[in-house]
Amino acid sequence: MDGRNDQSDLESPEFLRMSLAAAMTLGFKPGVFYRNARLYCINLLLTYRNGCAARCAYCGLSRNRPGIYQGKSFIRVAWPTYALDEIIQRIGERREKVKRICISMITNKRSIHDTNEVCARLRSSFDIPVSLLISPTILGYKDLLDFRHAGADKIGVAIDLATEGLFDKYRGRGVQGPHRWNTYWRTLKDALDVFGKGNAGAHFMVGMGETEKEMCEAIQRVRDMGGSTHLFSFFPEAGSVMADCMPPPLDQYRRIQLARYLIDNGISRGDRFGYDERGRIANFGLPRDDLNRIIDSGQPFRTSGCEGYDGEVACNRPFANSRPGPEMRNYPFPPNRADIQRIRRQMEGKNTLLSFELERATA
Numbered sequence: 141m142d143g144r145n146d147q148s149d150l151e152s153p154e155f156l157r158m159s160l161a162a163a164m165t166l167g168f169k170p171g172v173f174y175r176n177a178r179l180y181c182i183n184l185l186l187t188y189r190n191g192c193a194a195r196c197a198y199c200g201l202s203r204n205r206p207g208i209y210q211g212k213s214f215i216r217v218a219w220p221t222y223a224l225d226e227i228i229q230r231i232g233e234r235r236e237k238v239k240r241i242c243i244s245m246i247t248n249k250r251s252i253h254d255t256n257e258v259c260a261r262l263r264s265s266f267d268i269p270v271s272l273l274i275s276p277t278i279l280g281y282k283d284l285l286d287f288r289h290a291g292a293d294k295i296g297v298a299i300d301l302a303t304e305g306l307f308d309k310y311r312g313r314g315v316q317g318p319h320r321w322n323t324y325w326r327t328l329k330d331a332l333d334v335f336g337k338g339n340a341g342a343h344f345m346v347g348m349g350e351t352e353k354e355m356c357e358a359i360q361r362v363r364d365m366g367g368s369t370h371l372f373s374f375f376p377e378a379g380s381v382m383a384d385c386m387p388p389p390l391d392q393y394r395r396i397q398l399a400r401y402l403i404d405n406g407i408s409r410g411d412r413f414g415y416d417e418r419g420r421i422a423n424f425g426l427p428r429d430d431l432n433r434i435i436d437s438g439q440p441f442r443t444s445g446c447e448g449y450d451g452e453v454a455c456n457r458p459f460a461n462s463r464p465g466p467e468m469r470n471y472p473f474p475p476n477r478a479d480i481q482r483i484r485r486q487m488e489g490k491n492t493l494l495s496f497e498l499e500r501a502t503a
């Protein structure tokens with residue numbers, strides 16, 4: 141089944157949506173990535189006629205956004221629908237290209253059963269590790285045990301917002317949505333308990349009105365619980381409540397990428413950083429030479445995501461929350477020398493958002 145056809149009747153567990161990048165990796169869609177980036181994770185999304193029950197203001201799949209669920213973009217790109225049988229066949233034929241599979245739930249009661257079923261089928265088809273991006277609002281502790289039993293080895297909890305106030309504003313009461321801040325953190329704690337330290341973590345999105353200090357506190361909290369953070373940069377999804385908002389300035393995003401890398405690798409701590417009166421990071425609590433060496437490695441600016449068995453990030457999501465080009469937010473490959481020079485300029489606040497603003501101005 142191809143993404144161009146009407147897909148509104150195709151539902152999980154027999155059918156799944158797939159990121160455009162994953163569809164390219166499996167040969168469902170033609171095309172190559174900017175600078176020959178390669179994706180090593182097949183990102184899947186459960187699909188139902190009545191979609192996601194939540195109303196998160198920034199999300200392309202939100203109930204608040206007009207259109208049928210199957211036609212809605214998610215994290216900037218289209219997610220066409222394919223049969224699970226065909227997905228399994230294609231992964232099997234490209235075994236060496238796929239180092240991880242991720243199943244994203246949505247807030248729909250059916251997705252608990254279907255996550256188990258799809259996970260078990262994938263795990264019995266080949267030995268490729270499976271991550272789950274779970275929906276805390278509809279889950280209990282026993283569901284996490286079932287997920288582990290079905291063969292998943294890593295759990296992601298998309299807390300997304302750095303503070304309780306922002307979470308409530310954009311995912312909870314502020315949008316008449318069902319999600320609650322404490323439920324998300326409790327589920328992360330439970331997931332670390334069931335899957336083990338290092339095997340569960342949070343997603344956070346930069347640019348939702350939080351200060352850099354608040355974001356560092358959230359990342360440090362996850363790290364102190366035994367988890368790690370995958371970072372996203374806010375991107376305005378067309379037709380969503382936040383369609384007219386801007387992504388965060390690049391210097392802010394680069395500082396938070398560096399902070400996350402230092403925190404998650406135990407090199408520094410959010411409470412050792414210095415902050416200015418606006419909550420911006422003024423220093424990272426490290427000697428300048430050490431910091432320069434880390435910046436020059438380029439590692440902090442690569443996509444943070446789940447690894448394959450080889451210990452390398454498999455879920456590198458090429459250009460998932462920014463357009464392909466020199467102002468990419470997450471590098472899906474190691475930045476080269478020219479990239480690092482550009483990153484340094486971006487960290488100083490030069491050239492930030494130029495291309496986005498120009499595109500908007502000429503649209």
Ligand code: SF4
Nearest residue numbers: 192194196199201202
């Ligand atoms: S629960 Fe997830 S998929 Fe549903 S609207 Fe919120 S962010 Fe989007």
